[in-house]
Amino acid sequence: MTTVSTPAASPVAPAATGRSPSRVIWDRIRRDRAAKFGMVIIVLFVLIAVTAPLLTMINGWSPYDFDPTAVDKRMAGVPKGILGGISAEHWLGVEPVSGRDIFSRVVYGAQISLLISVLAMIVSVAVGTVLGLLAGYFGGWVDAGISRVMDLLMSFPSLIFMIALISVMPEGNRVLLLVAIMGGFGWPYIGRIVRGQAITIKHREYVDAARVGGAMGASILFREMLPNLTAPILVYATLAIPTNIGTEAALSFLGVGVRPPTASWGQMIQESMLWYEVDPMYFLVPGTCLFLTVLAFTLFGDALRDAIDPKGSR
Amino acid sequence: MIIYLSKRLAAAAGILLVICAVTFVIFYVVPSDPALQACGKTCTPERVAEVRAQMGLDRPIWEQFGVYVVGIFAGRTLAAGVECGFPCFGFSYQNSLPVWDLLVDRLGTSVSLAIGAAVLWLIVGLTVGVISALRQGTTLDRSLMIATLTSASLPVYFVAMLLLLFVVRVTEILPYPAYVELAEDPMAWASNLILPWVTLAALYAAMYARLSRAQMIETMAEPYIRTARAKGLPERTVVVKHGMRAAMTPIVTIFGMDLGGLLAGAMITETVFGLPGIGRLAYDGIVKSDQPVILGTTLLAAFFIVLANLAVDLVYAVIDPRVRYS
Numbered sequence: 001m002t003t004v005s006t007p008a009a010s011p012v013a014p015a016a017t018g019r020s021p022s023r024v025i026w027d028r029i030r031r032d033r034a035a036k037f038g039m040v041i042i043v044l045f046v047l048i049a050v051t052a053p054l055l056t057m058i059n060g061w062s063p064y065d066f067d068p069t070a071v072d073k074r075m076a077g078v079p080k081g082i083l084g085g086i087s088a089e090h091w092l093g094v095e096p097v098s099g100r101d102i103f104s105r106v107v108y109g110a111q112i113s114l115l116i117s118v119l120a121m122i123v124s125v126a127v128g129t130v131l132g133l134l135a136g137y138f139g140g141w142v143d144a145g146i147s148r149v150m151d152l153l154m155s156f157p158s159l160i161f162m163i164a165l166i167s168v169m170p171e172g173n174r175v176l177l178l179v180a181i182m183g184g185f186g187w188p189y190i191g192r193i194v195r196g197q198a199i200t201i202k203h204r205e206y207v208d209a210a211r212v213g214g215a216m217g218a219s220i221l222f223r224e225m226l227p228n229l230t231a232p233i234l235v236y237a238t239l240a241i242p243t244n245i246g247t248e249a250a251l252s253f254l255g256v257g258v259r260p261p262t263a264s265w266g267q268m269i270q271e272s273m274l275w276y277e278v279d280p281m282y283f284l285v286p287g288t289c290l291f292l293t294v295l296a297f298t299l300f301g302d303a304l305r306d307a308i309d310p311k312g313s314r
Numbered sequence: 315m316i317i318y319l320s321k322r323l324a325a326a327a328g329i330l331l332v333i334c335a336v337t338f339v340i341f342y343v344v345p346s347d348p349a350l351q352a353c354g355k356t357c358t359p360e361r362v363a364e365v366r367a368q369m370g371l372d373r374p375i376w377e378q379f380g381v382y383v384v385g386i387f388a389g390r391t392l393a394a395g396v397e398c399g400f401p402c403f404g405f406s407y408q409n410s411l412p413v414w415d416l417l418v419d420r421l422g423t424s425v426s427l428a429i430g431a432a433v434l435w436l437i438v439g440l441t442v443g444v445i446s447a448l449r450q451g452t453t454l455d456r457s458l459m460i461a462t463l464t465s466a467s468l469p470v471y472f473v474a475m476l477l478l479l480f481v482v483r484v485t486e487i488l489p490y491p492a493y494v495e496l497a498e499d500p501m502a503w504a505s506n507l508i509l510p511w512v513t514l515a516a517l518y519a520a521m522y523a524r525l526s527r528a529q530m531i532e533t534m535a536e537p538y539i540r541t542a543r544a545k546g547l548p549e550r551t552v553v554v555k556h557g558m559r560a561a562m563t564p565i566v567t568i569f570g571m572d573l574g575g576l577l578a579g580a581m582i583t584e585t586v587f588g589l590p591g592i593g594r595l596a597y598d599g600i601v602k603s604d605q606p607v608i609l610g611t612t613l614l615a616a617f618f619i620v621l622a623n624l625a626v627d628l629v630y631a632v633i634d635p636r637v638r639y640s
Contacts (some may be wrong), residue, residue: 154625155329157615159581159582160611161612164608168603175317250470253471270471283472291469298467
């Protein structure tokens with residue numbers, strides 16, 4: 001006698017039910033090796049940034065401590081020993097001339113780079129989302145005005161402008177200034193995406209239903225429409241971080257980033273320019289950190305986009 | 315079409331005017347006094363005031379702005395009796411040379427850098443992208459995509475320094491770049507620009523490879539590709555004539571904007587390699603708060619970006635007959 005298989009024994013049914021959309025996305029990311037690699041590196045650098053004071057305590061060198069004994073005065077200040085002065089004392093070597101510990105500076109540099117990039121991302125996503133929603137939902141002159149500003153900002157030669165703006169601003173908190181300027185030039189990119197999405201969903205039934213039900217502007221925008229735009233905003237936010245890390249480093253590299261002696265990766269690379277021939281480790285260490293972080297965020301952002309929209313072309 | 319074109323031209327001119335005004339305002343509030351710089355530290359206050367009047371800096375901002383904009387088209391005569399012919403962008407505070415001459419002088423370098431790099435990144439990027447798309451999912455595809463991601467994540471100056479270290483210092487294949495005019499010695503021009511070209515192209519080639527791969531995969535899944543195959547066309551024709559032509563349309567847009575942005579100078583690349591281009595000029599201008607130079611370079615950069623946008627939209631109609639203007 002053959003038994004009829006019960007629904008519970010069917011291999012498909014249980015897997016297909018009971019998974020929330022975010023769970024589905026999470027499972028997809030976990031299966032993606034590149035995404036996992038990216039995630040591990042991101043977590044590593046975030047941990048390094050957060051525990052920077054602890055790490056430098058173990059290491060015994062603050063990022064501002066000079067160590068004249070680690071550099072060779074007779075050789076114009078080249079670090080003593082091989083590979084830029086790597087030793088048990090200085091784990092990643094020292095800077096030429098000053099003898100400051102590169103490990104400690106890279107660790108604190110991670111703090112600055114990540115802090116500025118994430119804050120600037122938050123600024124551009126917040127401004128871009130609100131203005132994009134307003135432009136898309138209201139249309140008319142609101143849309144025309146916001147869209148013109150976006151077009152204008154996007155045709156600015158932004159790097160020249162950022163440098164120029166930072167260099168004319170009065171002395172103050174450089175970190176906040178960088179965040180404001182990078183966020184200020186970054187928002188049109190997310191604003192455009194949100195505007196486009198808002199236009200396509202504003203006539204959906206659930207939005208109409210909310211309107212008929214007496215919901216007012218702000219409530220429709222943020223309660224009804226915003227939750228449906230989470231996916232593209234999330235993807236954009238993740239991919240904006242590596243861009244911001246690169247921009248912050250480029251600005252520091254061009255001499256308008258955070259002020260010395262505060263350490264940032266771009267600034268370390270700028271200072272190492274003169275030494276690339278005699279002390280390549282000086283630029284290889286911060287350069288590699290920069291490269292790995294940007295790569296990790298890009299891998300993770302790409303995987304997130306694929307997971308949210310598996311039909312996407314990449 | 316003519317209405318569309320004139321509308322677009324008017325909008326472009328408007329954007330340039332606004333950018334000019336914004337730049338003007340930003341540098342009007344600069345704390346440093348150009349008159350004091352031009353005059354020197356030993357100047358008496360009376361002399362500084364005199365110089366300021368000569369430079370026209372004592373007049374209200376809107377008047378200075380008006381004089382500047384009119385001067386671009388009509389030329390102007392400075393208070394000291396110096397003639398500044400069309401197109402007048404003023405004189406550099408650093409060396410008193412006309413900004414327009416400085417721009418023209420530096421443009422060759424930036425254009426050489428941008429065009430050479432563009433040729434390189436288009437060839438490499440599109441080849442990698444198309445091969446990857448046609449071999450989608452294979453080990454070759456995966457390795458190429460890992461390579462492009464790596465290349466796209468490397469900051470420009472880091473690539474430049476790696477190249478300088480390994481190509482110039484360790485293996486001594488190429489000398490340290492020193493810019494030579496094309497007309498002077500084409501061979502020296504090219505060999506000195508190889509490193510800057512590779513540096514710039516590394517980033518863009520990676521982006522173009524990823525983009526063209528995605529486009530190509532999408533296009534090759536279209537029904538008309540199946541039709542083309544079914545009617546017995548050779549695979550080569552299917553890929554090149556039917557696949558690539560359609561897949562390249564969005565790339566034209568991006569290419570126009572990228573090239574437009576680079577024509578007015580790749581600031582970081584020029585700075586690292588010490589190339590005398592517009593980007594370097596802008597950077598030096600900012601460092602020395604040389605307002606006329608900053609204004610000139612910013613306007614030129616914006617001009618190229620706006621022009622590229624316009625060109626892209628027009629070219630679109632030629633490549634993609636579905637696009638119609640209204």
